[in-house]
Amino acid sequence: MTRTPLLEVDHLTMRFGGLIAVNDISFTAYDREITAIIGPNGAGKTTVFNCLTGFYNAPVGRLRLTGARGEFLLERMDGFRIAQKAGVARTFQNIRLFPRMTVLENLIVAQHNKLMAASGYTVAGLFGLRSYREAEREAIDLARSWLDRLGLTAQADWEAGNLPYGSQRRLEIARAMCTKPVLLCLDEPAAGLNPRESAELRELLTEIRDRHRIGVLLIEHDMSVVMGISDHIVVLDYGRLIADGTPAEVRSDPAVIRAYLGEEETDQIPPEVARDLRQEGRA
Amino acid sequence: MDVRALLKDAGLAAFVTFMLALPMIGFQTVDVSGGVGITVVTRFGDVAISVVLVFFGRLALSLLQQSNWRLPLLALSAGIALGLPLLKTQAHYPVITWLTVIASAVIAIRAAWLTFDVSGVVGRDESNRMGDAAAFVGRWFGPVFVVFALIFPFLPTTSRYVLDLGILVLTYVMLGWGLNVVVGLAGLLDLGYVAFYAVGAYSYAIIARDFGLTFWACLPLAGLFAAFFGVILGFPVLRLRGDYLAIVTLGFGEIIRIVLLNWTSFSGGPNGISGVPRPSFLGMPFHPNPPEGTTSFHQFFNIDFSAEHRIVFLYYLILVLALVTNFFTLRIRRLPIGRAWEALREDEIACRALGINPTNTKLTAFAIGAMFAGFAGAFFATRQGFISPESFSFIESAVILAIVVLGGMGSQIGVVLAAILLIGIPEFFRELAQFRMLAFGAAMVGIMIWRPRGLLAHRDPSIRLADSAGAGR
Numbered sequence: 001m002t003r004t005p006l007l008e009v010d011h012l013t014m015r016f017g018g019l020i021a022v023n024d025i026s027f028t029a030y031d032r033e034i035t036a037i038i039g040p041n042g043a044g045k046t047t048v049f050n051c052l053t054g055f056y057n058a059p060v061g062r063l064r065l066t067g068a069r070g071e072f073l074l075e076r077m078d079g080f081r082i083a084q085k086a087g088v089a090r091t092f093q094n095i096r097l098f099p100r101m102t103v104l105e106n107l108i109v110a111q112h113n114k115l116m117a118a119s120g121y122t123v124a125g126l127f128g129l130r131s132y133r134e135a136e137r138e139a140i141d142l143a144r145s146w147l148d149r150l151g152l153t154a155q156a157d158w159e160a161g162n163l164p165y166g167s168q169r170r171l172e173i174a175r176a177m178c179t180k181p182v183l184l185c186l187d188e189p190a191a192g193l194n195p196r197e198s199a200e201l202r203e204l205l206t207e208i209r210d211r212h213r214i215g216v217l218l219i220e221h222d223m224s225v226v227m228g229i230s231d232h233i234v235v236l237d238y239g240r241l242i243a244d245g246t247p248a249e250v251r252s253d254p255a256v257i258r259a260y261l262g263e264e265e266t267d268q269i270p271p272e273v274a275r276d277l278r279q280e281g282r283a
Numbered sequence: 284m285d286v287r288a289l290l291k292d293a294g295l296a297a298f299v300t301f302m303l304a305l306p307m308i309g310f311q312t313v314d315v316s317g318g319v320g321i322t323v324v325t326r327f328g329d330v331a332i333s334v335v336l337v338f339f340g341r342l343a344l345s346l347l348q349q350s351n352w353r354l355p356l357l358a359l360s361a362g363i364a365l366g367l368p369l370l371k372t373q374a375h376y377p378v379i380t381w382l383t384v385i386a387s388a389v390i391a392i393r394a395a396w397l398t399f400d401v402s403g404v405v406g407r408d409e410s411n412r413m414g415d416a417a418a419f420v421g422r423w424f425g426p427v428f429v430v431f432a433l434i435f436p437f438l439p440t441t442s443r444y445v446l447d448l449g450i451l452v453l454t455y456v457m458l459g460w461g462l463n464v465v466v467g468l469a470g471l472l473d474l475g476y477v478a479f480y481a482v483g484a485y486s487y488a489i490i491a492r493d494f495g496l497t498f499w500a501c502l503p504l505a506g507l508f509a510a511f512f513g514v515i516l517g518f519p520v521l522r523l524r525g526d527y528l529a530i531v532t533l534g535f536g537e538i539i540r541i542v543l544l545n546w547t548s549f550s551g552g553p554n555g556i557s558g559v560p561r562p563s564f565l566g567m568p569f570h571p572n573p574p575e576g577t578t579s580f581h582q583f584f585n586i587d588f589s590a591e592h593r594i595v596f597l598y599y600l601i602l603v604l605a606l607v608t609n610f611f612t613l614r615i616r617r618l619p620i621g622r623a624w625e626a627l628r629e630d631e632i633a634c635r636a637l638g639i640n641p642t643n644t645k646l647t648a649f650a651i652g653a654m655f656a657g658f659a660g661a662f663f664a665t666r667q668g669f670i671s672p673e674s675f676s677f678i679e680s681a682v683i684l685a686i687v688v689l690g691g692m693g694s695q696i697g698v699v700l701a702a703i704l705l706i707g708i709p710e711f712f713r714e715l716a717q718f719r720m721l722a723f724g725a726a727m728v729g730i731m732i733w734r735p736r737g738l739l740a741h742r743d744p745s746i747r748l749a750d751s752a753g754a755g756r
Contacts, residue, residue: 176636
């Protein structure tokens with residue numbers, strides 16, 4: 001199988017004041033593959049996501065998405081247009097459902113742009129035209145297929161905020177999928193899940209890759225998920241890319257081991273620091 | 284049962300009452316005859332009565348926790364509530380009598396609630412029960428309200444004064460429903476809503492005065508202008524949320540009022556605009572001697588002229604406008620734009636991640652909310668016949684917002700109940716004279732204690748899987 005590049009990240013850099021959160025990162029995520037971004041806390045993983053989905057505007061770098069909907073330069077687009085036009089959907093580290101709307105409504109809101117056009121930007125919908133009613137039925141069918149897949153059909157009319165935590169996580173993924181994306185970005189989807197739920201999640205993600213045939217970009221700390229389902233892993237540490245390869249390659253990479261387990265004490269003071277110290281001593 | 288604890292609790296409540304009542308009730312300043320100054324009159328008797336009443340009221344409420352005390356207390360408090368108005372004591376202490384009756388009624392209701400609804404308390408939690416009650420109220424009281432509102436002008440008890448009050452309440456119901464779009468659905472806290480009301484009123488007055496258009500031609504224009512101002516307000520506040528949004532909208536409301544106050548050549552300044560044209564019924568004016576070439580309403584229907592025809596017409600006009608607002612809102616809630624408003628209220632960041640354009644969504648909410656205020660403003664102008672910036676002060680915005688919050692954010696029936704309470708009760712309590720606002724304040728405090736999320740805090744889903752599956756297959 002030939003790999004088609006879906007997202008090409010080139011020299012992405014993001015600064016917050018004096019802090020360089022993401023420093024000159026380049027990698028490629030392929031279509032119909034699960035690409036995991038891992039790294040210790042504060043490595044800049046979520047910042048990459050936020051640049052990608054338009055929440056931050058990166059000053060340096062290029063984010064090129066070549067998907068079924070065409071070619072887009074994400075760094076130049078507004079946040080909501082990235083989801084609307086380019087087809088990048090995401091979930092959040094701390095779940096962001098619409099808690100006081102029902103489970104079904106959450107999935108219908110995700111299909112807003114399609115329904116908005118079908119409702120003639122509200123005018124046709126106000127008069128209950130047939131075309132709008134059909135579009136709404138299709139939207140419900142799509143939502144229903146996801147509810148059936150997640151086993152949440154019985155809870156469809158519950159307020160989303162009342163669902164158990166694990167179901168909320170899965171509902172957020174289903175909501176993102178209801179936007180019919182070409183790239184799905186998941187920010188720590190397994191956080192707080194028990195081992196059984198985490199196994200279910202692995203199954204769901206491989207199914208999204210294989211049946212819905214889209215690319216998945218994943219930030220995760222749970223190594224059973226990362227190593228079990230990823231086709232490709234990118235490792236960040238202190239905003240730099242330190243490794244990029246298959247799970248097996250990454251697992252045996254000395255730089256990755258050092259980043260996760262810490263360096264051995266044999267390491268001397270870094271040369272530049274030593275030089276600064278000498279200069280200070282002289283002054 | 285711990286008698287000492289009960290007495291201590293009731294005594295504490297009585298003590299608090301004493302501390303509050305001594306300065307507020309105990310001393311009254313009155314003019315010395317001849318107008319040379321004021322003197323202080325003491326009313327320690329009233330203070331003592333209040334303290335005793337609070338003591339026993341508190342005791343009764345505590346005793347309600349004991350099931351064997353409920354029935355006797357129910358009988359006693361109901362007896363007091365019903366019997367006291369019949370006694371002659373009213374003449375001496377009207378306020379005290381009123382308060383005693385109300386307090387006894389509250390205790391009686393509470394006792395009845397606890398006595399007959401034990402099964403409801405066990406097993407189901409409070410919020411769920413409230414939700415069911417609200418859904419029930421929504422389903423049955425809505426049509427009842429509409430029917431009542433339709434026959435209201437023809438009830439024998441309806442005087443001119445009561446009908447005017449009805450018009451006033453309906454105006455606030457319409458404003459509350461309009462603001463509900465902005466605050467209840469889209470979650471944008473707007474403290475300057477009265478600005479759009481003013482824009483609507485002045486649009487109608489000025490267009491009718493300078494271009495001679497009729498009310499029905501001006502009504503859409505007034506809505507359009509108000510919506511336009513809604514968008515103008517919307518743009519600078521797109522990035523603001525919560526407190527900051529509230530401050531800017533508050534400022535916007537004041538800007539409109541101050542411009543109207545100072546731009547004399549345009550709006551007449553503090554003198555306002557008088558002689559705003561009255562509405563006509565299909566082109567037929569309500570006038571005893573219609574101008575040449577027109578037929579008056581009473582001539583056409585061949586009935587005697589009565590000044591009340593116009594009032595009844597105005598009543599139905601605002602009823603129709605309010606119902607249009609209601610049905611429009613109910614309908615748009617079930618459309619993508621309405622769901623996007625609610626989603627925006629819940630989580631703006633998630634909305635953006637789903638490709639919802641937050642700019643357009645917010646601006647439409649502001650524009651549609653403002654449009655209804657514009658309609659209500661045009662109605663206000665034609666009803667009063669005179670408008671001035673005085674009518675559009677901040678307190679109006681506060682009252683409208685209070686109606687929305689008190690009714691339960693997003694609840695349409697709640698707005699009706701809250702408008703009746705907020706506008707109607709101060710009128711009904713006129714008998715209480717200077718204690719009117721005290722009773723009003725007490726009612727507000729009571730509602731916020733017992734219904735912290737508003738009178739009817741219940742959200743009906745905009746779509747249900749059960750319904751759609753039944754209809755679709």
